[in-house]
Amino acid sequence: MLLTSSGAALGAILRYLLTLTGKKTAWNWPLTTLLINLTGAFMLGLATHYLANNSLLMTFLGPGVLGGYTTFSTYNVELLTLINSRRWWAAVSYAGLSLIGGLLAAAIGLGRW
Numbered sequence: 001m002l003l004t005s006s007g008a009a010l011g012a013i014l015r016y017l018l019t020l021t022g023k024k025t026a027w028n029w030p031l032t033t034l035l036i037n038l039t040g041a042f043m044l045g046l047a048t049h050y051l052a053n054n055s056l057l058m059t060f061l062g063p064g065v066l067g068g069y070t071t072f073s074t075y076n077v078e079l080l081t082l083i084n085s086r087r088w089w090a091a092v093s094y095a096g097l098s099l100i101g102g103l104l105a106a107a108i109g110l111g112r113w
Helices: 002-021 031-051 055-069 072-084 088-109
Strands: none
Touching: 002 031, 002 055, 031 055, 031 072, 031 088, 072 088
């Protein structure tokens, strides 16, 4: 638990700092959250590929650092905000890029492509 919680704190701080420096696009689209989640999926793929045999390091990095770094809850709030604003194209593109992009990023990190 100590490895996971200390890693999660580190990941959350990193996400917070990136969110502070990130900008929303001119059309008010949540690009920073998308990039955080895509890079997190990629890094989790890399960690799984290269460190799967090291359970202590994977506990720290996987559910710890990368669990704290990526943010499914922020993704959902931003997606619902786009839907409630009736910004259909923005909502569909954000959801699609998050899902497909996340799967592709994880696959690349795993060495599948």
